[in-house]
Amino acid sequence: MFNFYIYSDIEPVVRHENFRLFACMNPATDVGKKDLTPGIRNRFTEFYVEELTDESDLRILINDYLSGLALTANHLSGIVQFYASIRTAANKSLVDGTGHKPHYSLRTLCRALRYAATNPCGQSSRSLYEGFCLSFLTQLDRKSHPVVEQLVCKHVIGNSNVKSLLSHSLPEPTSGKHLLFEGYWISQGASEPVVPEGYILTPSVRANLRDLSRIVSAGQHPVLLQGETSVGKTSLITWLAKSTGNVCVRVNNHEHTDLQEYVGCYAADEAGKLVFKEGKGN
Known part of the structure; x- marks a missing residue:
């Protein structure tokens, strides 16, 4: 492996004798993935882990x-x-x-x-x-x-x-307050639920609302809505949030958006000190 040196310090940082470095990567055939550079890849002993199909x-x-x-x-x-x-x-x-x-x-x-x-x-x-x-x-x-x-x-x-x-209705969760949407119980937020006027629930919108309500009711999965411009993705989320008394915070994504923009990251402040800066999702 490597010995690491921090040149601003007097003493070198030497790896422990029991230190081992493991790396995992998806093949370049996976969506949006690229191979590691040869300069990094040839330093590892490789073996391929096949997908579980047996x-x-x-x-x-x-x-x-x-x-x-x-x-x-x-x-x-x-x-x-x-x-x-x-x-x-x-x-x-x-x-x-x-x-x-x-x-x-x-x-x-x-x-x-x-x-x-x-x-x-x-x-x-x-x-x-x-x-x-x-x-x-x-x-x-x-x-x-x-x-x-x-x-x-x-x-x-x-x-x-x-x-x-x-045909059987889903049981309401025993903890907290919940509201029923398209057959699924969604946790009620701290605000007063207000169903926005003027939002038309067509059959196709109700089908999308049912899929969204199913996922939101699970309470553990991030949700990505994909579709063409102006098909109603943002308005559907906003409507459901207001109808359940939850707060909806909008963050505009772009092709360079990464997880750090939501969670936060460590960065230098005005004094050059390394501090954690909260992301937009906090």
């Missing part, structure tokens, strides 16, 4: 996430089959909102499993349905929705009659 490995992973739901072996096998089927469909027929093939990975699967594992709906089948729709469905165009719903019903919940499953 059925037995996936079954172990799924069983660990959903151990609290006490699912049968058939249920676990069905989820494995769903993951294989949805990845095949993504390459052949599914289309996302931008007209491209959707990208599903182990991260997408784990997000669905993490949601379902808490059983927020009070019924394992409904929690599995909501979790897998949340992760695999909302990024798609409307024509692809029925295909994914059928795969979820067939493999994940083992029930093709989704209307019967959705």
Whole structure:
């Protein structure tokens, strides 16, 4: 490895004998990724970690996430089959909102499993349905929705009659105040909820509101709304925030926006001292 020297100090900073440096990177084929420069990359001993696709490995992973739901072996096998089927469909027929093939990975699967594992709906089948729709469905165009719903019903919940499953209302969370939007309970903010006048809830807007409410009700996922200019992304978020008594802070993003603009970063102040400066999201 390396010995690090800070030239403004008298004494060099020497690495500890047990210090090891590990680096992880996505291949350049991944979206928006580039290879490390040869000058850095050739200093490492490389090995490739393949994606988890073996059925037995996936079954172990799924069983660990959903151990609290006490699912049968058939249920676990069905989820494995769903993951294989949805990845095949993504390459052949599914289309996302931008007209491209959707990208599903182990991260997408784990997000669905993490949601379902808490059983927020009070019924394992409904929690599995909501979790897998949340992760695999909302990024798609409307024509692809029925295909994914059928795969979820067939493999994940083992029930093709989704209307019967959705006929039961979701239980209201026991802690805090919540308001019901499109069948989903959203936490009420500190402000007085005021439904803005003049906002027209067309069928397509209500469909978008349902997808948004499903994700917001989970209370743990950041949400990215993607669409053309003036299709109603900002107005939908603003409407939902005011209707639930929550504060909406607007930050204009651009192609160079990074996480530091939201969270904050360390930077030098007027005196040259290194201080932490809060981001726009705080």
